[in-house]
Amino acid sequence: MSTIKLTIPELPYAAEEALNRLRVNVKFSGTEIKTILVISSVPNEGKSHVAVYLWKMLAEAGFKTVLVDCDLRKSIMKKELRFECESDYQGLDYYLSGLAEYDDVVHHTNVENGDMVPCTNLLQNPSSLFEDVRFGELFKTLKEHYDYVIVDSPPLLSVSDGILIAQYCDGAIVVVRSGETPRSLITQSMNQLNTTGCRLLGTVLNGVATGNRAYGKYYGYYSKYYSKYYSEYYGKSDES
Numbered sequence: 001m002s003t004i005k006l007t008i009p010e011l012p013y014a015a016e017e018a019l020n021r022l023r024v025n026v027k028f029s030g031t032e033i034k035t036i037l038v039i040s041s042v043p044n045e046g047k048s049h050v051a052v053y054l055w056k057m058l059a060e061a062g063f064k065t066v067l068v069d070c071d072l073r074k075s076i077m078k079k080e081l082r083f084e085c086e087s088d089y090q091g092l093d094y095y096l097s098g099l100a101e102y103d104d105v106v107h108h109t110n111v112e113n114g115d116m117v118p119c120t121n122l123l124q125n126p127s128s129l130f131e132d133v134r135f136g137e138l139f140k141t142l143k144e145h146y147d148y149v150i151v152d153s154p155p156l157l158s159v160s161d162g163i164l165i166a167q168y169c170d171g172a173i174v175v176v177r178s179g180e181t182p183r184s185l186i187t188q189s190m191n192q193l194n195t196t197g198c199r200l201l202g203t204v205l206n207g208v209a210t211g212n213r214a215y216g217k218y219y220g221y222y223s224k225y226y227s228k229y230y231s232e233y234y235g236k237s238d239e240s
Helices: 013-027 047-060 092-096 133-145 161-166 183-196 213-234
Strands: 035-040 065-069 107-109 114-117 148-152 171-177 199-206
Touching: 013 047, 013 199, 035 047, 035 133, 035 161, 047 065, 047 114, 047 148, 047 171, 065 133, 092 133, 133 148, 161 183, 171 183, 183 199
Parallel strands: 035 148, 035 171, 065 114, 065 148, 171 199
Antiparallel strands: 107 114
């Protein structure tokens, strides 16, 4: 395996604690929950960043964890995490196209216990590839080799990819941006997940206004500093 060096900015304390609580909740979801889909209803809700930090924290906690970038249409990871590798590397797009095999697309990273299946080239219409038997075989093999498989997927309501991917996952975390995502869309997403048999593990409410007393001081400060961090490092580039 080649090694991809990632640049992952450190989170402010409160934001790190909030995401660490998510990691703990995942741990207590049950031993049968190994493949976890991180998804949103629509673009720009922050799901890719939640997926990255959940993967990183699980790996740093001693769990052998792999991050699979299934957002083959609009992946942001290669750019935002500033991938560095001493040699050319292949990703999920190569595997699903039959141009590479399992050992060619699973890569070590500079995160201890954290491996990755990246997206190396964006595709216009990868839906048929997610229906191919190779996709299911990949997930089966990953589950045999890792404690957790964290999957970043396109938004549920934008394209059909998310539904196709969800059927191979044990559970899903839905990321919702506070004050922006209509309840009707969230309900629609939940219903779609239910049809796949993918268990809803919970939701992450992102961008909560600091003045909202309903969420208390803890989540208020989480929102305040995470929003500042998000703008500084990523702006509005998370279109996935």
